[in-house]
Amino acid sequence: MSGKTLYDKLWDAHLVKQRDDGSALIYIDRHIIHEVTTPQAFEGLRIANRKPWRVDSILATPDHNVPTTTVERANGVEGIEDPVSRIQVQTLDDNCDEFGIVEFKINDHRQGIVHVIGPETGACLPGMTVVCGDSHTATNGALGALAHGIGTSEVEHVLATQCLVAKKMKNMLVRVDGVLGEGITPKDVVLAIIAKIGTAGGNGHAIEFGGQVFRDMSMEGRMTVCNMAIEAGARAGMVGVDQTTLDYVKGRSYAPRGEVWDQAAADWLTFVSDEGAEFDRLAVIDGADIKPQVSWGTSPEMVLSVDSNVPSPADESDPVKREGIERALVYMGLEAGQAITDIKLDKVFIGSCTNSRIEDMRAAAAVVKGRQKADSVVEALVVPGSGAVKAQAEAEGLDKIFVAAGLEWREPGCSMCLAMNADKLGAGEHCASTSNRNFEGRQGYGGRTHLVSPAMAAAAAIAGHFIDVRDLDAQA
Amino acid sequence: MKSFTQVSGIAAPMDRANVDTDMIIPKQFLKSIKRSGFGKNLFDELRYLDEGLPDQDCSHRPVNPDFPLNFARYHGASVLLARENFGCGSSREHAPWALDDYGFRCVIAPSFADIFYNNSFKNGFLPIVLADDELEVLFSEMYAAEGYELSVDLESQTVCTPSGQIFSFEIDAFRKHCLLNGFDDIELTLQDSDSIAAYESARRVSAPWLFDAVKA
Ligand code: SF4
Numbered sequence: 001m002s003g004k005t006l007y008d009k010l011w012d013a014h015l016v017k018q019r020d021d022g023s024a025l026i027y028i029d030r031h032i033i034h035e036v037t038t039p040q041a042f043e044g045l046r047i048a049n050r051k052p053w054r055v056d057s058i059l060a061t062p063d064h065n066v067p068t069t070t071v072e073r074a075n076g077v078e079g080i081e082d083p084v085s086r087i088q089v090q091t092l093d094d095n096c097d098e099f100g101i102v103e104f105k106i107n108d109h110r111q112g113i114v115h116v117i118g119p120e121t122g123a124c125l126p127g128m129t130v131v132c133g134d135s136h137t138a139t140n141g142a143l144g145a146l147a148h149g150i151g152t153s154e155v156e157h158v159l160a161t162q163c164l165v166a167k168k169m170k171n172m173l174v175r176v177d178g179v180l181g182e183g184i185t186p187k188d189v190v191l192a193i194i195a196k197i198g199t200a201g202g203n204g205h206a207i208e209f210g211g212q213v214f215r216d217m218s219m220e221g222r223m224t225v226c227n228m229a230i231e232a233g234a235r236a237g238m239v240g241v242d243q244t245t246l247d248y249v250k251g252r253s254y255a256p257r258g259e260v261w262d263q264a265a266a267d268w269l270t271f272v273s274d275e276g277a278e279f280d281r282l283a284v285i286d287g288a289d290i291k292p293q294v295s296w297g298t299s300p301e302m303v304l305s306v307d308s309n310v311p312s313p314a315d316e317s318d319p320v321k322r323e324g325i326e327r328a329l330v331y332m333g334l335e336a337g338q339a340i341t342d343i344k345l346d347k348v349f350i351g352s353c354t355n356s357r358i359e360d361m362r363a364a365a366a367v368v369k370g371r372q373k374a375d376s377v378v379e380a381l382v383v384p385g386s387g388a389v390k391a392q393a394e395a396e397g398l399d400k401i402f403v404a405a406g407l408e409w410r411e412p413g414c415s416m417c418l419a420m421n422a423d424k425l426g427a428g429e430h431c432a433s434t435s436n437r438n439f440e441g442r443q444g445y446g447g448r449t450h451l452v453s454p455a456m457a458a459a460a461a462i463a464g465h466f467i468d469v470r471d472l473d474a475q476a
Numbered sequence: 477m478k479s480f481t482q483v484s485g486i487a488a489p490m491d492r493a494n495v496d497t498d499m500i501i502p503k504q505f506l507k508s509i510k511r512s513g514f515g516k517n518l519f520d521e522l523r524y525l526d527e528g529l530p531d532q533d534c535s536h537r538p539v540n541p542d543f544p545l546n547f548a549r550y551h552g553a554s555v556l557l558a559r560e561n562f563g564c565g566s567s568r569e570h571a572p573w574a575l576d577d578y579g580f581r582c583v584i585a586p587s588f589a590d591i592f593y594n595n596s597f598k599n600g601f602l603p604i605v606l607a608d609d610e611l612e613v614l615f616s617e618m619y620a621a622e623g624y625e626l627s628v629d630l631e632s633q634t635v636c637t638p639s640g641q642i643f644s645f646e647i648d649a650f651r652k653h654c655l656l657n658g659f660d661d662i663e664l665t666l667q668d669s670d671s672i673a674a675y676e677s678a679r680r681v682s683a684p685w686l687f688d689a690v691k692a
Contacts, residue, residue, distance in 0.1 A: 016675045017668055021650035025668060027675055029686045037568065039509035048662070053672075056689030065507070084507040084530050091509050102690045123690055127683075135567035135591060149591055151569035153598035153661070161665045163672055167648065169590075199494055200561040203590060233564070235590050256685035264685045299494050320493050320559055327492070418503050439498040439565060445527040 003274025005171045006240050007206040010146035010271065014129045016163055025163045028057070029128040032114045033101075033155065035062045035092035036420070037133030041156035042095040052099055053162040059123050060096050060103035062089045063113045064420045068383055068410035072422070076107050085421060104387075112386020112412045115139035115353035119223060120388055122252025126241045126268040131158055136353050136436065138229040141238035142222035144245055144271040146206070148235040172205035172234065172281040173273075176213035180287045183470045185363065186221035187355060187434065187453035189213060190228045191293035195303040197283050202234030205281060208273060209239050213287040219248035220359045227354045228436050231300040240272035294340050294466050295438050295451040297328035302438070303451070304340060306468045312336035331440055332448050333428060341466050343450065346429040348373075348380035348407070348461040349443070350454050352417035355434035356385030358392050360454040365398040367458035367469060373406030374464030380407040381423060383415040407461060419444045432460035478600025479658030483581040484627040485554030487618045489544050490519075490583075495558060496565035497592060501574040504530055514570055515577030519545065549622045557614055558585040562603075563592025572601045582628050584635065586611055597651050598661065602630065604645045613641070630656060 004012070016025040038060075045051070052058065065085035067073055072081060077093065080086040089106060096103040104110040110117060115136050118124035124140040130147035131137060133155040140147035150164065158164055174193055194201070207229050214222060222239045229237025239245075246265050249255050256264045291305035302325075304310075310329070313336065316322040329336060334343070350356075350364050361384060373380050382402045384390040390412055393399055399409040416423040417435040425431050425447025434457050438449040452460065459469040505517045507530055520528040523545060525538040539546050545553070556575065562585040563571060572595050575583065582602035596603045606614070617637060618624040627636040630652060635643045654661065665672075680687050 017671045019650065021653075022648065023650040025665060025672070027672070027679070036506050040511045040569075043509075043511075050662070054676075056687075059690045088507050088509060102692050125685065128686065133567060133569075135565070149567035151567055151591060151595035151598060153569060153595065157662050157665065160662045161669075161672065162676070163665055165650075165661060165665065199564055200587060200589070203561070203587060230565075230591075233561070233589065254688065254690060256688065260685050264683070267683065299496075324493055418498075420503050420507070437496075437498070437565060439496045441502055441521050442498050445521065 003277040005273045005277040005279065006144065006208050006238055006271055007146065007169070007171055007236070008277070010127070010129065011168055013127065014146070023165055023167050026129060026166045028131050028158050028162055028164055030118070030124055030130045031058045031158050032118055032123070032130065032132040032137070033058060033060045034064060034114050034132070034134065035088045036064045037152050038095065038155055039088065039091045040152050041159060044156040045159055050160045052101070052159045055100050057162065058101045060092060060101050061111050061114060061117060062092050062106055064414045064418065065089055066106055066413040067421050068413050068415045068423055070411060073107060073411045082421070109387040109391065112388065113353045113356065113414055115227065116356060116385030116389065119143055120252070120386060122249060122255035125249060125255065126245055127271050131164060135230045136227050138235065138237045139223045139227040139353055141226040141229065141236055142219060143249070144238060144241035144268065146236060146238065149230065169206045169235070170204055170280040172202055172207045173279040174207055174209050174283045175211035176209070176285045176287045177211045178213065178287040179216070180213055180290060183455070184290050184292065185453040185455060186217055186224040188290055188293045189287070190225040191295065191303045191451060192285060192290045193283070194228065194232045194300050195293070196285060197232055199231060199299055199301045200233045201283070202229060202232040205234050206236040206238065207232065207234040209237060210273070214239050215242065218359060219244055220357045223357065224354055228300070231436055241268045292453065292456050292468055294456065296332065296334060296340060297325070298331055298438055298440050299324070299328070300436065300438060300451060302328060306340050306456070306466055308340055310334050310336060310338045310340065343430060344465045345377055345432050345460050347425060347431040348377055348457050349416040349431055349433040349435065350457050351381065351383030351385065351415050352435035353385060354436045355454050356383060356389060358389050360434065361389065361393045361398050364454040364458040365401045367455050367472065368405035368407060368462060369401050371405055371462045373461050376464040377461055380461045381410055381416060382407050383410040384412050386412050416443055418442060432457040432466065477598065477654065477658050477660050480581065480600045480602050480630055480655045482627065482629040482631070483554055485581070485625060486550060486552055487555040487557055487614065487624050487626045488550035488553035489615065489618065490556055490558045491615065493559040494561045494564055497563055497568050497571040498565055500563070500571040501568065502528065504528065506568060506570055511573055512577055514574035515579065518574040518578040519543070552579065554579055554581045555626045555628065556580045556583040557611065557618060558583055560585065560587045562588050564589035567591045569595045569598070572596045572599045576601045584611065584614065597655060600655065600658065602628065602655065604628065604635065606635065606643055606645055610643045
């Protein structure tokens with residue numbers, strides 16, 4: 001008998017009932033909710049006169065609509081200027097109060113982006129099933145958990161039944177072998193993966209990230225990679241549990257302690273793929289080949305190494321793809337063949353659930369320390385992912401480094417990742433962004449997003465155009 | 477849940493790959509706490525020439541004359557033809573809500589992003605997968621003939637063209653059953669309450685740390 005994959009084990013451990021038609025009921029251990037995708041779910045519960053099945057499995061926080069300036073944040077929910085955003089945040093508060101759900105409210109020091117606070121507080125643990133009405137829930141897969149985004153109807157379903165109706169996905173292994181070059185970050189790794197397998201590469205699959213590069217990677221780095229599994233088409237991305245996982249989880253506020261910790265840790269270490277487990281799909285990359293990545297187009301697969309040139313539609317034989325390139329060039333205001341390093345930036349955004357944890361803040365600060373933002377960059381925001389990240393960064397003096405370099409230090413939230421609050425791009429503006437989506441209009445109407453790592457975004461803020469962060473010294 | 481049995485209606489094109497849910501319904505409209513009313517902002521950035529705002533009267537906005545859905549010949553369309561990886565990106569269920577509210581009842585594409593595919597069924601909106609070459613036939617016939625109508629029948633799992641050509645599609649038996657009957661997923665799952673409770677009690681013993689409450 002061949003072994004089981006990590007995903008097989010997580011699935012089996014949570015299977016409540018297999019139905020004859022191939023669908024199954026899967027038990028959900030942790031349900032994280034935010035203000036955008038839940039109002040209609042609570043409304044549904046009320047209409048049907050239902051109650052949440054297990055209230056103590058739910059954790060809520062507002063993140064998408066919260067303002068990030070200290071001034072606008074000062075007066076809590078009432079202080080949110082945009083009335084539509086205010087209603088949405090207020091609705092989450094009201095629903096949580098009504099149903100007795102624990103919520104880190106807008107100015108609670110634990111508030112933050114859902115996918116940052118889950119692992120950080122220990123609310124999400126290895127071996128768990130985690131869902132949230134948000135596609136980047138896969139971030140939690142870094143813990144060795146089965147975590148994925150769901151729609152609003154499913155949010156209501158999980159609230160009412162603690163289960164999800166699911167069909168088992170296929171197994172895909174993305175292996176990155178060897179060792180990364182100096183200065184290459186987890187963001188570069190995941191962008192390189194998406195460039196290779198495409199935005200539909202993982203459709204219908206749960207992706208496990210394996211190989212030496214992930215074994216050597218920090219937990220926060222693994223989160224950055226799992227975060228973008230969805231941009232590779234997979235609802236879930238995950239990494240097997242090892243000592244790095246346990247060291248990360250130990251001592252977090254909701255993590256088990258004492259004897260229960262020992263019991264849990266022993267259980268968690270079984271959440272790895274067995275030797276000889278079979279995968280339906282496999283993609284292999286050599287870590288040594290990965291260079292700093294920059295997205296040039298309007299889909300996360302339109303990514304190149306910083307030393308390359310923007311592609312030419314003429315070189316593409318597939319007509320649908322060729323049109324995609326043509327359209328992206330027009331939208332992005334780029335010339336075919338133009339060097340990536342010639343792309344000038346108007347704004348820089350360091351934040352989002354992909355790259356707003358403390359290691360990201362440190363990486364960006366290390367680059368800008370003692371340097372000055374280019375004058376041509378009109379705005380450079382650094383937005384920590386949570387109150388805890390913010391406090392830690394300030395304790396290390398990172399906020400001062402950013403401010404001294406001409407960057408802005410903000411309050412935690414999703415911010416310019418999707419521009420549901422006041423932080424957004426103007427039409428035609430180019431932004432070096434550490435977020436995860438470069439879709440048309442994502443960061444503001446007509447805005448042009450380039451996805452990069454925190455170090456590369458910081459380097460772009462200094463240079464005013466893209467530059468290999470490793471060359472910054474040589475240029476200065 | 478809304479049921480789906482069959483639909484016959486005008487087909488309209490969304491002729492590009494990787495149509496993401498940000499494109500289907502831009503984020504500023506996600507601030508609504510309702511499920512309806514998203515149709516007027518479907519494909520907002522492509523359909524109109526100005527920036528759309530929530531709660532705005534769209535009837536006086538400048539429309540993009542080059543965007544096919546604005547062509548008179550596609551008005552009243554109920555079948556959307558699309559390309560690969562339709563509905564990728566954000567998990568927002570507002571995407572099928574917006575398509576449905578606009579008047580589409582189904583979308584035919586060579587492939588869909590997983591979450592969008594799933595969300596569609598919960599709303600009586602049918603995503604149909606046909607092969608690339610089959611879609612090629614539909615696209616070219618549609619472009620060639622104004623008023624081109626398709627008939628979709630869920631029971632027999634077929635798409636029928638005006639000339640009588642029939643394409644079959646696959647669909648999961650459970651999903652089909654629920655859609656045809658308009659079953660409420662939650663109601664169905666709650667019929668298994670005992671199994672859920674039994675699973676839960678066993679896990680409380682074998683993995684107690686999973687049940688430590690999230691505390692304020
Ligand atoms: S940071 Fe961006 S991608 Fe992450 S949850 Fe917020 S809006 Fe979504």
